[in-house]
Amino acid sequence: MMKIVTRLAAASALSMLASTAFAASLTVGFSQIGSESGWRAAETTVTQNQAKERGIDLKFADAQQKQENQIKAVRGFIAQGVDAILIAPVVATGWDDVLKEAKEADIPVILLDRQIEAPDSLYLTAVTSDQVHEGKVAGDWLVKDVGAKPCKVVELQGTTGSSPAINRKKGFEQAIAGHSNITIARSQTGDFTRTKGKEVMESFIKAEGGGKDICAVYAHNDDMAVGAIQAIKEAGLKPGTDIKVVSIDAVPDIFLAMAAGEANATVELTPNMAGPAFDALEAYLKDKKAPAKWIQTESKLYTQADDPKAVYDAKKGLGY
Amino acid sequence: MRKLKRLAPQIVALVLVLFAVTLAVPGFLSISVQNGRLYGSLVDICVRAAPVALLAIGMTLVIATRGIDLSVGAVMAITGAIAATLVADNQPLVVVLLVSLGIGLACGLWNGALVALLDLQPIIATLILMVAGRGIAQLVTGGTILTFNDPAFSFIGSGALFGVPMPVLIWLVAGLVVGLVVRRSALGLLIEAVGVNRRASSLVGVRSRFLIVAAYAISGLCAALAGMIVTADIHGADANNAGLWLELDAILAVVIGGTSLSGGRFSITASLIGALIIQSLNTGILMSGWPPEFNLIVKAAAIVVILTLQSPTVATALSGLRATFGSASRSNSHEPTGKAGARAK
Amino acid sequence: MAEHGAVLLEARGIDKSFFNVKVLDGVDLTLRTGEIHALLGENGAGKSTLVKILTGAYRRDAGTLRLAGEEIEPLSVAEAQALSIGTVYQEVNLLDNLTVAENLYLGRQPLRFGMVDRRRMRADARALLARYGLDVDPDETLSAYSVAIRQVIAIARAVDLSGRVLFLDEPTASLDAREVEMVFSILRRLRAEGLSIVIITHFLDQVYAIADRITVLRNGRMVGSAAIADLPRRDLVSLMLGRELEAETHRRPVEVAVDDGPAAFRFRNFGRRGSVRPFDMDIRHGEVIGIAGLLGSGRSETAFLLFGIDKADSGTVEIDGKPVTLSSPVDAISHGFGFCPEERKTDGIVADLSVRENIVLALQARRGWARPIGYRESLALAEHYIKALDIRPPDPERPIKFLSGGNQQKAILARWLATDPRLLILDEPTRGIDIGAHAEIIRLIEKLREEGVALVVISSEIEELVAYASRVVVLSDRTHLRELTGDEINAATIVNAMAMAAGEAA
Incomplete structure (x- = not known):
């Protein structure tokens, strides 16, 4: 199993092997938000695994959703004189002071999975996914999959007004723009939950002639997709065949559905933010060459062709 | 007759909401039989209303004692998490049901003890479990969505008996059982007495503490049933989201049902209709095809209208109008509004 | 300050009605400098209304108020305070969760550069309380102290705010004998300093222990006012009950x-x-x-x-x-046993329930929830007592709150008669x-x-x-x-x- 984890990590961390030996004696502090979701837990696990493989001494601090805890942890890291600091920021503002302190102590800071509102001179780089791109990858898959056939899509949005809901919708719409055979017939919020995803999908099916007119459902996260799959089954239709299912996040449960042929594609929000971060850090420490201010993680597409059962087994161990 | 008069505002509101949705969504009212079970948006409303309807049954009794139970959503999460854990552990269905109901009962007894024995304010007493309960549920599931594959337990959420979906059967039976127990015994009268005037009731020998604990216990049991239904429905326990904010919908259902938050007279049937009204709005909004940004505004506006029409001031004005128009057509048929309720039997 | 014994506060011909019911009818009250004046009367005599008028909480319908000979017109409690008239109500009007110093200076905190000067507030509080022989920590929250100490703190605040006249509504209702003596010793000292104090109390022993003069109200009228030495206890009681014993x-x-x-x-x-x-x-x-x-x-x-x-x-x-x-x-x-309480509205009736339900309530409670009295049986019981006691209107389903006081009382009696009491x-x-x-x-x-x-x-x-x-x-x-x-x-x-x-x- 460990081997598969390594392979997954390697997929996004390009020059990992080359840099491993070099960073043998690095100490890095990591201020994590907490463990509010399965994805967050997986990010922590992957970061620890990455550090272990590279021989980095990782000092981990769980902020339990509080910025004051994060700032306290970062000050602690500065006092300990670590070589670098990773922060998964819980909010976007209020970081200037503590980042200045790190800069004065000459400790590079790398942000993970979220951007902040602060001068970019205060941190080395930010490693995040591109939510618009995620939506686009999902849309591109659908465009390719349906070809020229007409396709009525229903969309399960995330929580109304949240940035993943706005961006993932935008990216998907960009992908299907110019393909007039694909139309979004209905779009409603499923609040990122299974229960609401199922309830909203039920109403879509009723509203669209018992679901026979629906060609695909696009869900802003896998949990809503899992709920939608159940709604489709209970309406007497076959998810994955009668109605295609494409979603984002790549949490383990969607791979079970894919293995059963009930889901078609998912776009990974990789929990491996630390890999690219460590790469950039090691390159920076080696020849003082600052990386770009934004490192975009790969939004990998998984389909039924990618041995979903094996991916499920690999992911299951990450703490999702 | 008296009963029908009590329920009239709620029934009228439900019919109006359904009528309004039908205008926006043609074919909304059609029901067919598909795969041996009832099928249609009306059926969906009854199924999706199950959690709030169940919570509203217990909440009605709690509110009748001049209390409030904010913890029911969290209790749903706890019982759902425990049920899912047991199901994933391949425990027999009977064990799952009994243990889950037992946990719900224990949560209710805890709330009741805080309110009745320690005399904490109900809103504070139940806030404790509302906050802590979700944490407990997360501990049980380990922070993830705990999934299972067990047709027997899933039947509670998505099965059907004689063509009627199980969640509907469960809330109908629960409402019937609680309603009968409360009204066929003296529990209902004594709960109302305690809610109106706890001191006076205690002075005539009403065991107010026992009754208050009983109300919260029933609320806990109802929350356990609701928790199992939502868990069975998605084949998994989502500690973060199961029952989230449903306590507010349950309170709203009771209020729409005309039970006063200051305790006393209650009607479980009216609260159940209140739950159906709320779900009809939810389903109607989903069916309408409007952008989700409008969901909350439309729902809030509809509820404001319903509650305004039910307010005593408007009710008096309406019956005044009726009296005016009535006396225009049939002279001497004027009836003082104050007596209307007393006369109906 | 005026010499002891001079008339300080004078109320003449005070009238007050609520909803056309006269609660004060031409009441006079004369308060002299440096005296403790007991205001007595049974429930509903009008004591509280009179005090509220004198302290600016209510407006009077007629009559005059004079303070040291000048006509005054206090329109609010604050205005009365500015005129040097202070009040301590029965439920001590302090905030338990604030500190002693904050309670003393609430709404008039000493300021420094626009901020509350806490240091000065503490020092002032300590000095003020020392005058009352109280050694309490001004920074402690009020709830840390006994009711008696809180009562003294309330008095200290009221006196500090006003200065010449102090009204005390049942200051000793929840104090034990030792605490009463402590409060009284403070009142005596304030009297010696020239303060005029009006005290409302139901404890006649305490009246004779501390008061100099007594004014008695009955049914909204002043029925007597005399120096304590001229009003023996027996006469006082007859005044309060309103009867000529000889006759x-x-x-x-x-x-x-x-x-x-x-x-x-x-x-x-x-x-x-x-x-x-x-x-x-x-x-x-x-x-x-x-x-x-x-x-x-x-x-x-x-x-x-x-x-x-x-x-x-x-x-x-x-x-x-x-x-x-x-x-x-x-x-x-x-x-x-059966019990009809004095406070019919709060302890007796269950207002929203019907007459029928109120009548069967005690019997039902005794039988327990599992043995209900059926609708027919309860209706028969209710109709029996409605007839026997002539409860009007004879409608068993009418909420009891719509009945008159007398009919409510009959229904409560019926409630106990239904239990066949011994x-x-x-x-x-x-x-x-x-x-x-x-x-x-x-x-x-x-x-x-x-x-x-x-x-x-x-x-x-x-x-x-x-x-x-x-x-x-x-x-x-x-x-x-x-x-x-x-x-x-x-x-x-x-x-x-x-x-x-x-x-x-x-």
């Missing part, structure tokens, strides 16, 4: 045949600290024990003890020769109800007595007690002072006994 006719009730055997209900050394001193009471079937006493004498507290609402901490109870415990109304009801305790059964219902309730009491029910009736209507009681227990200062029997039961003897101080009884 009283002596009536005796119809002699009742009461069996001479051991009493069915025997209370021995029964009492509760802080409520009623231990007393003995025997109650036989077919007799009415009357309880007479002023407000605050322990009369309602006696009823609460007998019915198990307050738990006795001394003494024993025997019913039919067997010892029993009375630790709750449920216990008392199981022994066949002992009925009635606290002021005829207060605040119309004449017709009044007479009917007295007839009912007599009828129940003839039927062999044992009754304990508390009443401030002395004639009533004389008319139907076979024995009258007189209470004063939370003590069962005397038990009158036979020819002793007449208005004069009862009033004399009520006027006696606790110490004089022995």
